Amino acid sequence: RLHLTGEIYGQESTSMLPVEALRAALAWSSRRAGRRDESPQGMPSEGADGLQVLDLCAAPGSKATQLGAWLMDRRRGGSSSSSSSLLVANEINSKRAQLLRANACRAGLTNAMLTNIDGRDIGSLAPEAFDAVLLDAPCSGEGNVRKDSPVFQRWCHAGHAQQLASRAELQRGLIDSAWRALRPGGCLVYSTCTLNAYENEAQCRKFLETRPAARLVDLGALMQLPELATQEGFLRCWPQALDCEGFF
Template sequence: MAHFNQNFLDSIERELPDHLSMEDFIAYSNQPLRLSIRVNTLKISVTDFIELMTPKGWQFDPIPWCAEGFWVSNSVEIQLGNSIEHLQGLFYIQEASSMLPPTALFETASQCDIHADTRVLDMASAPGSKTTQIASLMENKGLLVANEYSASRVKVLHANIARMGVSNCALTHFDARVFGEYLFETFDAILLDAPCSGEGTIRKDPDALKNWDNNENKGIVATQKALIESAFLALKPGGSLVYSTCALSRQENQDVCHHLKSVFNDAVEFMPLSGLFPHADKACTEEGFLHVWPQIYDSEGFFVAKIHKLASVERQQEEPRKQKNFPFTPAKAKQVAELSEYFKATFNIDLPSDAQIMQRDLEFWLFPNAVQPLIGKMRFQRIGIKLADTLKKGYKVRHEAILALHSPTQIELTDEQAKAFLMGRDISLAEKVKPQGEVIVSYANNPLGVAKHLGNKLKNNLPRELVKDKIALYEL
C-alpha cells in the first residue's frame, strides 16, 4: 500500500488534468506494476525471442510505444534476473514508461539515418536501461557517450552495457553540467533523463513519497535547469534533445522546458509527441509534451519532452584546454592483421572495418571511429570494447568482445550445460574427440562465453566476477 502524505495529495490535485480523477490516481498508485521487458535486438529478433520464450510459459502483451517492449506474464514462476536468457543479454527488465524517452529521441530517424559519424549523448545513464535501448536503436553504429555522475553506479552501467553486447559506447563520469562547456555543439541527439523527485515511481516503491516535501524539490529544479541548458549547448544545430523525468509536478517538467525556451528563445522548438504511438494524445500537454499519469496506460508516472535546436547559439565559455596523456595509440598494421587473423581463425569473427583498433600496453581495444575527434576534449572512463590481451605467443580474447561481436561458429549447450557454465563449471563431453582450443559456447544461438575445448571436456573461461551461485531454469 502506497504511503501518501497530505501535502503530496494536495499538489497532485492541483496538477492533475481535468479529464483525470484523484480516485483513479490513488487506485492505480496502490497497484503493483505490470512486469515489462525489452527484447535486445542487438542479439535476437523480437520474433525469435517470442518463439524462444513462449514454450517456456511466457505470454506477451505489446507496449504501444516500443516495438521491442512487452508486458509479460509467466506461468512458470522463476526469478527472471537469474535466468540464462537475462544473464546472456537477450532481454532487459525495464519499466514500460522508461522506454518512452529513447523512442521519442529516434521518432523520426530510420536506421539508415544512423551512420558511423552519428554522435548521441545519454547524460544520466545508470543503470543502463535507456542507454542499451539507444544502442539497440543505433544498431551499434556511430558513438553513444553514456555519462553517469555516481561513481558506484558506473560499474553497474558498464556491466549492463557489456551484457547487452553494446560496442559503440564511451563511458564518462562527470557532473553532466560540464558537457555544454567541453563538448559544445557536438551531438546529433541527446537524452537527459534528469535526476528528479521520483514521484512517478510510487508503484515500484510504496515508501517513495512518505516524506515528500515540495520545498526540497526546489533544489532539484535548479539542477534540472542547469542540466537542460548544458544539454542544449552540447547539441548540434538541427539536433534533437529529449528531456524526461519520473516526476509528476509541472515545476520539474513543463517549467524546466519553458525555462530553456526563455534562455535560448527562437533556437528552441518544442516538438509535439501526440503522434508518437496510438493514443499518445491522451497524455499530451498543450505544448505537445507527454505527461504520463499512472492511470492513463497502467504504468509508472513519467514526463517526456522533445526539443529541436533550430540554430547555433553563443558559446557560454571558452573552449577548455586540450587534455594530454591519453594512454592509447593506434595499433600498428601488423598487429591489426594478426588480431584479425586470430579472431577469424579461432572464432570465425570478422572485426568491423569501420572501427579503430587501439593499443594500451598489452591490451587491444575496438574504438568507435566517431570518438576520435573528441579525444583530448574530455576524459573518458572507458571507450568501446576490450578485444584481447597479448600473450607470449598470440592473443587471449576478452569476454565482452565475444558478447558484442557476432560469430556463426558456436557450440550450443543444453539448458543444464548452460546453467553449469554460468555457475563456473566445466562441461563434460559425451565423446572424446580432437581438442579444438578456444571455442564459443552458446545457448539459444547466442554466446555465453569462451571455453577451452580439451577433447573430453570444455574448460570454463567465464570471468570470475560473472560466475553466479544460482541460475533459474524453467521446469516445464
C-alpha cells in the first residue's frame, strides 16, 4: 500500500548510493565555501539557488524519485531559492519512459520534467545546462547475478566479450554527453550495477585522461565509507561481501 501511494519506493540499498554521492559532493562544496550559497572553483553547493539536475538514464525511476524527493525536501526546508530547482529525467526507451512517468507521478514529483531522447544527444541539445548530472549507465548488469540467473548465462555466452565492447562504447558516448551538459564546476556521478573494471574504473580513467578539467573526488573519504573504497577513491559494493546488489 505505501508503495502504491508513493510514500515509499523499494530498492536495493546500494542502488541509493549514486544519489547520496551526488548529495555528498554538493554538501562538501558548501562546507568548503563556508556558506551555503557559494562554492570554490564554481562548483554548485547543496544550498545553491535553483539547482538544475539531470538524470541521464532514469528509468525505471528509483534514482529519479530519490533525486526529486530530495529537491522537494529542500523547498519544504524553507529555502525560497529551492522552489526553482528542477530535475530532468531522461529515458531513451519509450516503454521504459512510460514506467518512469508512472513512478514519478506516483511519487508526487512536481519539480520534474521527463524527456524521451537518446542520452548521447543531450550534451549538444543542452550544453552546460545542469549543475549536477547523474549517469547510472546501461551496463552488463553483473551485479544482479544473485537474483537474475540470465545475467550469469549471458556472461558465459561466447559473444559476451563483443557485447561488452559495444556496451562500453555506448557508455563512453553517454559520459561525453553528460560532461557537455554539465556547467563548469558542476558535479558528475557515474555508476553501474556491474562488477567488471572494463565498464567501471577503465571508463572513469579514460574520461579523466581526455578531460583535463575534470577532477576525481575520493568517495570513500567524502561519504565516510572506507570499507567500500578502492585506492583511487571509487566505491565498490560486492554482493558476496554485503549480501546486496553489486554496484560501482
